[in-house]
Amino acid sequence: MASKDITAAIATKTAAENDGPRVGVRHLQSFLIFLGFSVGFMQRTNLSVAIVAMMDRNSTNPDFPEYDWSEQTKSLVLSSYFWGYFLMQIPGGQLAQRFGGKIMLLFSVGIGGFLTIFTPFGAQLGDWQFICALRFLQGFCQAAVYPSGQIILARWAPPAERGILVTLCFSGMQFGTVIIMSISGILATSKFGWPSIFYVSGGCGIIWSFMWLLWGAESPRQSKLITPKERNYIESALEVLSKSESNTTPAKLPTPWLSIFTSVPFWALNITHCAYNWGYWTLLTQIPSYIKNVFNKNIQSNALLSALPYAANLVFGLCFCALGQVLLSKKVFSTNASRKIFNTIGMWIPMAATIPLAFVDANSSDLAVILLTLSLGINSAVFIGFFVNYIELSPNFAATLMGITNFGATLMSMIGPLVVGVVVTDTTNPNQWRIIFYTMVFSYFIGNLLFITLGGTKVQPWNEPVKRNANRVQQTGE
CATH class of the missing domain: 1.20.1250.20 (MFS general substrate transporter like domains)
Incomplete structure (x- = not known):
């Protein structure tokens, strides 16, 4: 009897895999994570390109302040993000495990967006010390970005598609960096000056947060957009149908x-x-x-x-x-x-x-x-x-x-x-x-x-x- 059950389960799984839609909501989720990673890296790398304009003594735009920081101060400002990011890595993974990838990714990119937008005001209020504090907090919040992406992909990516979906998501790192490096020079010389680098990257984080709130989902079972056919395909491929019926969830x-x-x-x-x-x-x-x-x-x-x-x-x-x-x-x-x-x-x-x-x-x-x-x-x-x-x-x-x-x-x-x-x-x-x-x-x-x-x-x-x-x-x- 057990042998027949196993054979039937394998047959059901194979049929579900073969019947899976080629393009579906799982690709939308991956694309949203790609955008989230892109925005996160725009916020992460914006200061490294903006600081050149912030310290430019030969700037032709007198409407925005320039800062006379030493190289040591510049290094402290640039490294402050990574200290918060570093300290929160293991706790960030645990938080994503406990509260779910959707909430933590929303928190990481959304709060990072608000802190980024506030950075120019922070520079005026407290000079480099205030910027260091903001960047530390930003790194602290965004430490959960990678773990959140991994736990969401674990529930959305069928084994046969893991490579392509993971690559799509993590390519967002490079895409976001290319975008911010490409437009930062134009933004810095615009009438809005170097603060616009932070406004654009922070604003993108806020916009993405609303998109993620509307269309993002922790798992296929929690998605309002997915069809029953695609959900069955994913769950069967991941062999989680029996687990979803139990009282124990990964968070517990x-x-x-x-x-x-x-x-x-x-x-x-x-x-x-x-x-x-x-x-x-x-x-x-x-x-x-x-x-x-x-x-x-x-x-x-x-x-x-x-x-x-x-x-x-x-x-x-x-x-x-x-x-x-x-x-x-x-x-x-x-x-x-x-x-x-x-x-x-x-x-x-x-x-x-x-x-x-x-x-x-x-x-x-x-x-x-x-x-x-x-x-x-x-x-x-x-x-x-x-x-x-x-x-x-x-x-x-x-x-x-x-x-x-x-x-x-x-x-x-x-x-x-x-x-x-x-x-x-x-x-x-x-x-x-x-x-x-x-x-x-x-x-x-x-x-x-x-x-x-x-x-x-x-x-x-x-x-x-x-x-x-x-x-x-x-x-x-x-």
């Missing part, structure tokens, strides 16, 4: 901390994320300084060249996403093989490109820019590599896993510039910069090696701790 499940921290696939994922952040953010934030000082080519002063690495990451990410979906649909690779292959592309090819970047001739600055752009573009293959792995290891605790790993990964992105400051005492010395390149190569190599050897895509036993504990009680008779 106790977090299995010990099981998580003793899980080998989780540690492989954790180290991979940290290694990726070390390499990616070092490439993104420090190599432009290397190109400027060693090759005398300032790509940061050129809006087009500054946005180019982000644009390349966005375009390459969507291309890898389409390729990965085709390969999975044709069953060329298993899910496990696909994740590891694309993660290898996203970390080891940039690693290989980093080596010649360290030895480019001083007269070949354009080649250095090309190598940097290609490295950052190909990096995006990890979106269908380890970025999807949170949902696969534990759909119920994807937000918690993301909070834990992003805590360490954010720490890596904060330590990276400090290491550069200690190692590179002469910014024109290519030999000192090569030490930084070597750390990136080592980081990418070790991170991906652990992922392909110790990582996995199977749902972990601790994903359902209540059921696991119930089975243990039955077996022991306690």
Whole structure:
């Protein structure tokens, strides 16, 4: 009898998967998350581009104040967001787990929007100290963005579509950065001056919040827009029909901390994320300084060249996403093989490109820019590599896993510039910069090696701790 039930369940699941609509509300949810990530990153990076106009003593617009801040003060202002963001990572994952991804994503982007709009007034009220406080609060609130996205995707993305939906969502990071970097120069020189950079990015956050409030949903079962056919397709594919009928919801499940921290696939994922952040953010934030000082080519002063690495990451990410979906649909690779292959592309090819970047001739600055752009573009293959792995290891605790790993990964992105400051005492010395390149190569190599050897895509036993504990009680008779 049990065998017949299992066969019937498999047949039902297969039929539901085959009958699933090609485009549906799950894609709308992913697009809304994409926009939310875009707006969140517009708010996150707006100060790094606005501060140039805020400190411009040669500004021709006398209607807006300019600030005479030292480089040390400038660094404090720019880093204040990340301190709040860093401290709230693990609690942010727990809050998303407890209250749901929809509420926390709404809170993160919406409150961030209000704080962003208030930033110009804050500068006038309390100078750089007030801006630091606002940015700290903004980072504090937006720490739940990633975990919220993961927990929503865990309930909306069927296994066969996880790669494409996760990539679509996380591409919002690059899209938002490209947009704000592209329009900031125009906004700063408009009649509204540099404050308009904050008004636009903050206003987008408020507008997105209303859209999310209207059309966003925690799960297919809570959506008012979804058809019964699509809901059955998603739930059947995720094998959650039986769970939805139980009294236990993911929000009520106790977090299995010990099981998580003793899980080998989780540690492989954790180290991979940290290694990726070390390499990616070092490439993104420090190599432009290397190109400027060693090759005398300032790509940061050129809006087009500054946005180019982000644009390349966005375009390459969507291309890898389409390729990965085709390969999975044709069953060329298993899910496990696909994740590891694309993660290898996203970390080891940039690693290989980093080596010649360290030895480019001083007269070949354009080649250095090309190598940097290609490295950052190909990096995006990890979106269908380890970025999807949170949902696969534990759909119920994807937000918690993301909070834990992003805590360490954010720490890596904060330590990276400090290491550069200690190692590179002469910014024109290519030999000192090569030490930084070597750390990136080592980081990418070790991170991906652990992922392909110790990582996995199977749902972990601790994903359902209540059921696991119930089975243990039955077996022991306690």
